[in-house]
Amino acid sequence: MTIRTYETQAPVMPPTAYCVLGLLGSGPMSGYDLKQLADQSISHFYWSPARSQIYSELRRLAASGMVTEERIEQETRPDKRVYEMTPRGRAALKAWLEQDDPEPDTSKNSTLLRVFFGREMDPQALIRMLRAKLEEVRLVHRRLADIHATVQHDDQRFYSALTIRAGLLHTAANMAWAEEALQKIEERERLHPSSAGGPAQ
Amino acid sequence: MTIRTYETQAPVMPPTAYCVLGLLGSGPMSGYDLKQLADQSISHFYWSPARSQIYSELRRLAASGMVTEERIEQETRPDKRVYEMTPRGRAALKAWLEQDDPEPDTSKNSTLLRVFFGREMDPQALIRMLRAKLEEVRLVHRRLADIHATVQHDDQRFYSALTIRAGLLHTAANMAWAEEALQKIEERERLHPSSAGGPAQ
DNA sequence: GTCGACATGTAACCAGTTACATGATTAA
């Protein structure tokens, strides 16, 4: 199994590689640590790769000189490999972050997909789904509010705080939308009910 | 090349398959048509597969009895294959849409990723990026407002209108966030500027 | 006469996931 390295010039790497580099920005770490960190940070607005992929990404980055690998032997635990960003890695990361036209944002909002295909659904099922969604979003919103309260005056977490603010505004928008959508759907059902009582046939 | 069909019982298919089925809900269509329709509808909140994938997905769905394929010879144009949802396909779609725990929503918001890794960037580059983003979102918001105005009283497009409303609330939240973030970053730069004038070194 | 819309498809590739495998330590 050959490791494909990244070209030294114009290193066009997949976003995953830059995510890994970016996370290494907060200090040297093992693949295991990276996975944890990704799960509790960028997974909320970007995504978190599988462990196996982090490991192979790290190997690629090491082979390309973007990170250094240091084997650390441990007595009580299995050995670990700690990775650290090199100046070249940091430069590649910076160039990518500052590039003129970043990749477009994408989302897979399965709630909206369901609503869009709403006429294929039993309206009551749709309503149940939206109510559940609303509860879920309310919870997330409250959690984010708590987190934001604890970080908002910590300049060390200035940028994290900004992303948490984004989460707050997004969840708020989501709640408002879900409430509005529920009202409209319920109203519409009242006007022309799609089927008399009893379980959907 | 063997076509793997979907099991007749408990047909667990990838979301793409359900997207295709859902789009066929608005009538029989060719793969080409499906791509167009996907691009101007669900691509905005879910995603739009490559043409080649739509074609192979259709073949799989046909082999599984979820859709029927009809070859239509045309004189002036190349032949087309028109696909239509079968009752089994519609049932599978309904079951998927109404399932109890839908796949979690995901997003790849590269703006937030950049902000999160903001300390690796030149603050001025970050500011430029956010300003550009803000303009972009304002545009989308205006376009959505126009579309919503034309659709909101058409009961045929009731569900579309709901998803457009979601887009409006989301873009509004995005604008508010970007404005706030810009203010905070600029304020912070004013307090402790990171580097004296001149191009970033 | 060239470009874009119509229309379908194959081949090569890559990104990313799941499942499997190993094995020690610590807490319930």
Place this chain on the structure above:
DNA sequence: TTAATCATGTAACTGGTTACATGTCGAC
């Protein structure tokens, strides 16, 4: 003793993209 955490990795697969190939028609 069972499960969770620490720690790494391989193999098989699938989902999805890009590039290539083919060919017609109508508009400019």
